Amino acid sequence: MKIRAILYEFKLFFGISANTTSHNEKIISALGGASGIAGIMWTMNILVQFQILSVNSSILIIASMGASAVLLFAVPHGALSQPWALIGGHLISATLGVTCVKLLGHGPWVAALAVGVAIGAMYYLRCIHPPGGATALTIVIGGADIDALGYEFLLLPLTLNILVITLLFNGCFGWRRYPVHLAHKLKNGSSPIR
Numbered sequence: 001m002k003i004r005a006i007l008y009e010f011k012l013f014f015g016i017s018a019n020t021t022s023h024n025e026k027i028i029s030a031l032g033g034a035s036g037i038a039g040i041m042w043t044m045n046i047l048v049q050f051q052i053l054s055v056n057s058s059i060l061i062i063a064s065m066g067a068s069a070v071l072l073f074a075v076p077h078g079a080l081s082q083p084w085a086l087i088g089g090h091l092i093s094a095t096l097g098v099t100c101v102k103l104l105g106h107g108p109w110v111a112a113l114a115v116g117v118a119i120g121a122m123y124y125l126r127c128i129h130p131p132g133g134a135t136a137l138t139i140v141i142g143g144a145d146i147d148a149l150g151y152e153f154l155l156l157p158l159t160l161n162i163l164v165i166t167l168l169f170n171g172c173f174g175w176r177r178y179p180v181h182l183a184h185k186l187k188n189g190s191s192p193i194r
Contacts, residue, residue, distance in 0.1 A: 028073075028173060029073045029074045030073075032069075032073030032169045032170065033072075033073045033074070035169055036065075036069045036072065036164070036165040036169065037062070037065065037066060037069055037165075039164040039165065040062055040065050040161050040164050041062065043157070043160055043161060043164050044062055044157065044161075045058075047156070047157055052145070052157075053146070053149075053157065054143065054145050057142050057146050060138045060141070060142050060146075061135075061142075061157055061161065063134060064131045064132075064134035064135045064138055065131070065161050065165055067130060067131035067134055068086060068090070068165060069165060071086075071129070071130075071131070072165060072170075072178075073169070073170070076176050076178050076180070077178075077180040079128075080128060082180060083166070084126070084127050085127045086129050086166065087127075087162055088122070088126075088129070089127045089129025089130075089131070089135075090129065090131065090132050090135050090158055091154055091158065091159070092125060092132065093132035093133060093135045093136040094132075094135050094136065094139060094154050095151070096114060096117050096121060096136055097114045097118065097135065097136035097138070097139030098150055098151050098153060100113055100114040100117070100139075100140060101139060101140055102150070106140060111140040111141055114137065114139065115133045115136050117136075118132055118133050118135075118136040119133060135158065166178075
């Protein structure tokens with residue numbers, strides 16, 4: 001009996017909760033993540049081929065998109081996955097990362113400042129998306145080709161990657177309508193457009 005109580009306390013301490021997600025939903029989430037990242041890998045390969053980015057810089061950028069894929073496909077109706085969080089979180093964090101580099105150069109303190117300022121801005125602008133912090137960090141540590149892009153980074157590759165990862169996958173499944181507002185509208189039987 002004592003072992004059961006210890007295991008229960010262990011679960012509570014680490015926040016391990018029951019998982020009620022169906023096997024089908026888990027597989028769909030995994031396929032969504034795989035397809036989203038495959039699209040981004042393809043896109044980044046094109047940018048490398050046209051010498052807009054180096055292979056090393058493209059790998060750093062893909063990492064923050066991998067984190068977005070987890071949120072977008074595993075928790076499509078979560079607050080951190082919604083369009084404003086995804087788009088605003090990445091773009092605002094990228095803007096602040098580029099600004100920090102332009103004003104302060106590079107270094108560990110600049111990286112820390114860029115991520116901290118990005119978190120604060122995402123809070124105040126109501127677009128918390130944890131991978132946005134990785135985007136700000138990527139800009140500071142990304143290297144010469146990311147530096148050369150400056151604010152153009154926001155358009156190419158960032159906005160392009162956001163578009164690729166948000167393309168219609170969740171919309172293929174009636175219960176996964178994205179964004180969550182559309183899911184609620186369709187569930188309640190009302191038209192999503194007034």
